[in-house]
Amino acid sequence: MFPLRIAGLRFAPAGRPLLDGVDLELSGEGISVILGPNGAGKTLLLRLLAGLLPAHGGGVDWGGAPEPAGRLAMVFQQPMLLRLSVFANVEFALWPQAIRPAGRKARTLAVLERVGLAHRARDSARLLSGGERQRLALARAWAMAPRLLLLDEPTASLDPTATEAVETIIREIRTDGAKVLMTTHNLGQATRLADDIIFLADGRVQEHETAHRFFARPHSPAARAYLQGELPWRIAFDR
Ligand SMILES: Nc1ncnc2c1ncn2[C@@H]1O[C@H](COP(=O)(O)OP(=O)(O)O)[C@@H](O)[C@H]1O
Numbered sequence: 001m002f003p004l005r006i007a008g009l010r011f012a013p014a015g016r017p018l019l020d021g022v023d024l025e026l027s028g029e030g031i032s033v034i035l036g037p038n039g040a041g042k043t044l045l046l047r048l049l050a051g052l053l054p055a056h057g058g059g060v061d062w063g064g065a066p067e068p069a070g071r072l073a074m075v076f077q078q079p080m081l082l083r084l085s086v087f088a089n090v091e092f093a094l095w096p097q098a099i100r101p102a103g104r105k106a107r108t109l110a111v112l113e114r115v116g117l118a119h120r121a122r123d124s125a126r127l128l129s130g131g132e133r134q135r136l137a138l139a140r141a142w143a144m145a146p147r148l149l150l151l152d153e154p155t156a157s158l159d160p161t162a163t164e165a166v167e168t169i170i171r172e173i174r175t176d177g178a179k180v181l182m183t184t185h186n187l188g189q190a191t192r193l194a195d196d197i198i199f200l201a202d203g204r205v206q207e208h209e210t211a212h213r214f215f216a217r218p219h220s221p222a223a224r225a226y227l228q229g230e231l232p233w234r235i236a237f238d239r
């Protein structure tokens, strides 16, 4: 399913171009972070890749195939949890896979262990804190052993401790063999996690650079303005 090649992707409901020719190539390794101003279409891009929305033009090539050959999982900004136990929330996600019940239970417990929620397995998912809910949503995605994991602002509204726990889990899922494509508004998080940065603005990818190069020397005026606006201090970029 890699390299994943997005070419000329358009999403223009009622003729209003929200994504207006997105070009992007992603390898199957590492963590890619999409940055961009509010309303830039970051969430839309993830939803289009997940097949949750139809594109109005352009296309996606999944390593030479029209559909992803490997598993894909997406975690939303507000994870939708079932009104069931923590355990059931993960176990249900495994139903579509041909795994025997014993294997399903073992995998569910193992992944809950890895996100630090094994001791809450019998609790109702509704009782979880924001950080725990997000860890449960990640556990559900992780249990599916995705080849591509799409994460939409996974730590929005979490405190620094909960954020750190989520970042650790994201790194471990990556190490387990998933390519991660995520959005964030947390620039610190982008510097901590990203191998490469995709800067989206005005309906297009304005820059796609290694994280190191992006933060040292963003070349598009839109990215410079965005970084200047997000940082609590003014920085002068090298020319
Ligand atoms: N399904 C949809 N149909 C029409 N417009 C949408 C849809 N989803 C989002 N939008 C609009 O697309 C724009 C980009 O949204 P979004 O992808 O959520 O931005 P971001 O995640 O970068 O903040 C917004 O103006 C939003 O209102």
Ligand SMILES: [Mg+2]
Residues within 6 Å of the ligand: 042, 043, 044, 152
């Ligand atoms: Mg969004």
